[in-house]
Amino acid sequence: MEILDLYNARREKTGKTAVRGEKIEEGSYHFVIHVCIFASDGRMLIQQRQKDKHGWPNMWDISVGGSAVSGEDPQDAASRELFEELGIKYDFTGIRPHLTVNFDVGFDDYFIIEKDVDLNETVLQPEEVQAVKWATRDEIRQMMADGIFIPYHPSLIELLFESVDHYGAMER
Numbered sequence: 001m002e003i004l005d006l007y008n009a010r011r012e013k014t015g016k017t018a019v020r021g022e023k024i025e026e027g028s029y030h031f032v033i034h035v036c037i038f039a040s041d042g043r044m045l046i047q048q049r050q051k052d053k054h055g056w057p058n059m060w061d062i063s064v065g066g067s068a069v070s071g072e073d074p075q076d077a078a079s080r081e082l083f084e085e086l087g088i089k090y091d092f093t094g095i096r097p098h099l100t101v102n103f104d105v106g107f108d109d110y111f112i113i114e115k116d117v118d119l120n121e122t123v124l125q126p127e128e129v130q131a132v133k134w135a136t137r138d139e140i141r142q143m144m145a146d147g148i149f150i151p152y153h154p155s156l157i158e159l160l161f162e163s164v165d166h167y168g169a170m171e172r
Contacts, residue, residue: 001019001020002019002020002067002069003017003018003019003020003069003070004017004018004019004020004024004030004031004067004068004069004070005017005030005031005068005069005070005071005072006018006024006025006028006029006030007028007029007030007031007107008027008028008029009027009029011029011107014028016028017070018030020067020069024105028105029105029106029107030067030068030105030106030107031067031068031072031073031074031077031106031107031109032065032066032067032068032103032106032107032108032109033064033065033066033067033068033074033077033078033081033097033108033109033110033111034062034063034064034065034108034109034110034111035062035063035064035065035078035081035082035090035110035111035112035113036062036063036110036111036112036113036160037063037064037088037113037114037115037117038112038113038114038115038161038164039114039115039116039117039134040114040116042136042137042161042164043134043135043136044062044063044134044135044136044137044140044160044161045063045086045117045132045133045134046060046061046062046063046132046133046134046135046140046149047060047061047062047063047064047085047086047124047129047131047132048060048061048129048130048131048132049061049128049129049130050126050127050128050129050130051130053127053128056150058130059148059149059150060135060140060143060148060149060150061149061150062150062152062160063082063086064078064081064082064085064086065081066080066081066084066085074092074097074107074109074111075092075093075094075095075111076092078090078092078109078111079091079092084125084128085124085125085128085129086117086122086123086124086125086129086132087121087122087123087124088115088117088122090113090115092111095111096167097109097110097111098110098111098112098160098163098167099159099160099163101156110160112160112163112164114164114165119132119133119134137157137158137161140157141154141157144157
């Protein structure tokens with residue numbers, strides 16, 4: 001059972017908690033993180049979720065994702081999830097998310113890192129991840145069209161690829 005800290009709309013901790021998967025009271029929010037790893041050649045590391053995973057089983061997804069548990073800030077959650085799911089150590093201290101997408105009961109923070117990961121050195125979390133591979137923007141678009149990649153808004157995938165080497169919305 002995972003316990004989540006709850007926040008108000010200003011991302012301030014309320015002192016309340018909730019059990020992951022249970023209904024969160026109106027006006028309360030929790031943190032979800034995603035880490036997108038891009039190689040120096042511009043490809044994104046993607047993972048295939050386990051076939052018995054709750055929520056999008058057997059589908060391909062961006063590099064890493066998960067909820068921040070009680071006591072974690074988004075950076076802590078990003079470090080933990082990246083290590084748990086792929087066996088990659090990375091310190092997110094002082095790193096701000098490139099993007100936050102608000103949803104009904106939370107804040108989804110997207111961190112983008114550039115790292116040439118040797119796939120043979122990844123350690124996949126057996127309960128969560130069955131495979132990893134590098135994919136281009138066009139390959140992910142095709143996987144989405146084929147219904148084998150989680151159906152994010154296509155513009156989100158585009159924005160992630162466009163945001164690799166900078167923060168903010170201004171043209172490079």
